[in-house]
Amino acid sequence: xxxxxxxxxxxxxxxxxxxxxxxxxxxxxxxxxxxxxxxxxxxxxxxxxxxxxxxxxxxxxxxxxxxxxxxxxxxxxxxxxxxxxxxxxxxxxxxxxxxxxxxxxxxxxxxxxxxxxxxxxxxxxxxxxxxxxxxxxxxxxxxxxxxxxxxxxxxxxxxxxxxxxxxxxxxxxxxxxxxxxxxxxxxxxxxxxxxxxxxxxxxxxxx
Numbered sequence: 001x002x003x004x005x006x007x008x009x010x011x012x013x014x015x016x017x018x019x020x021x022x023x024x025x026x027x028x029x030x031x032x033x034x035x036x037x038x039x040x041x042x043x044x045x046x047x048x049x050x051x052x053x054x055x056x057x058x059x060x061x062x063x064x065x066x067x068x069x070x071x072x073x074x075x076x077x078x079x080x081x082x083x084x085x086x087x088x089x090x091x092x093x094x095x096x097x098x099x100x101x102x103x104x105x106x107x108x109x110x111x112x113x114x115x116x117x118x119x120x121x122x123x124x125x126x127x128x129x130x131x132x133x134x135x136x137x138x139x140x141x142x143x144x145x146x147x148x149x150x151x152x153x154x155x156x157x158x159x160x161x162x163x164x165x166x167x168x169x170x171x172x173x174x175x176x177x178x179x180x181x182x183x184x185x186x187x188x189x190x191x192x193x194x195x196x197x198x199x200x201x202x203x204x205x206x207x
Contacts, residue, residue, distance in 0.1 A: 002033070002089040003089060004085065004086030004087065004088065004089050004090055004091065004092070005086075005091045005092070005130050005131070005204065005205070006082065006086060006092045006094070006127070006128075006129045006130050007024075007091065007092065007093050007094070007129060007130060007131045007132075007133065007201070007204070008093075008094045008095075008096065008097040008099070008129040008131075008132045008133070009021050009093070009094070009095055009096070009132075009133050009134075009135065010096060010097070010099045010100060010103075010132055010133070010134045010135070010170060010181075011134055011135035011136060011137070011170060011186060012135075012136075012137065012139065012142050012163055012166050012167055012170070013142065013163070013166075014137075014142035014143065015135035015136070015137050015142060015186040016135055016186050016190070016193060017095050017096070017135055018039075018095055019190070020133075020135065020193060020194060020197055021037060021093050021095050022037070023194045023197070024093055024194075024197060024198070024201060025037050025093055027198055027201070028091055028093075028201075033090075033091045034088070034089070034090040034091065035090065035091050035092075035093060036081065036082075036085040036090050036091070036092045036093070037093050038077070038081055038082070038092060038093070038094050038095070039094060039095035039096060040070075040073065040074060040077060040094060040095065040096040040097055040100070041054055041055070041069075041070055041073040041074070041077075041096075042073065042077070043077040043080075043081045043082070043094070044076050044077045044079075044080035044081050045080075046073070046076045046080075047073035047074070047076045047077040047080075050069050050070075050072060050073040050076075051073060053069060054066060054069045054070060054073070063105055063109035063110070063111055064111070066105060066109070067101065067105045067109075067111060067116065067119070068119075070101055070105070071101070071119055071120065071122075071123040072123075074097075074098070074101075074120075074123045074124060075123040075124070078123075078124060078125070078127060082094070082127070083127070094129075097129060097132075098120050098124065098128070099132060099134075099170070099173055099181070101116060101120055102116055102117070102120075102169070102173060103166055103169035103170050103173065104166065104169075106169070107165060107166075107168065107169030107172065108162060108165045108166055108169060128180070129180065130180075130204060131180065131182065131200065131201070131204045132177075132180050132181045132182070133182055133184055133197055133200060133201075134170055134173075134174055134181050134182065134183045134184065135184050135186035135193070136167065136170065136171065136183050136184065136185060136186055137167075137185070137186040137187045138187060139160055139163040139164045139166075139167055140160065141187060142163065142186075143160060143163060171183070182200045184196045184197055184200070
């Protein structure tokens with residue numbers, strides 16, 4: 001049985017994670033890998049219900065409530081989807097994971113990173129991605145992309161200053177986790193972004 005791989009895509013809203021995840025999934029499938037596409041919050045039935053709640057633009061909630069809902073969704077997602085797939089030797093591609101919690105609820109909302117990491121370790125049982133692909137881009141240009149798309153959630157409605165902090169948080173995490181996190185320029189042409197992502201994925205699979 002092949003070794004299972006857990007690969008996450010991170011980055012600000014509008015950076016192209018969903019599009020690139022599909023490209024990577026197709027690339028892997030063409031090479032004989034069994035691929036599971038998933039996302040956070042979500043991926044399992046209970047987690048998808050929590051996603052609807054935590055991203056509802058009509059709701060207001062404090063940062064602690066927000067964090068605990070995300071972590072509950074993550075725990076169920078890992079138990080129902082991610083761990084079984086990895087045990088079966090599949091490649092799991094996940095749109096967002098723990099890094100988003102550290103960025104949005106830690107760097108941006110102001111919760112203590114050490115507390116968040118402890119809570120996250122409880123929710124995940126210590127599971128970390130084999131590789132994290134961080135799609136990085138200029139917040140103003142990404143905001144324009146989101147406006148073109150016309151679909152917003154509670155976080156996308158926070159404004160430009162919020163998105164600038166999000167980018168800074170992701171880049172700080174990348175500097176602190178150079179072995180796991182690879183920063184990709186999301187402002188390139190889509191084909192160039194895909195090529196950079198495949199290069200990093202190939203390096204992981206060959207190792």
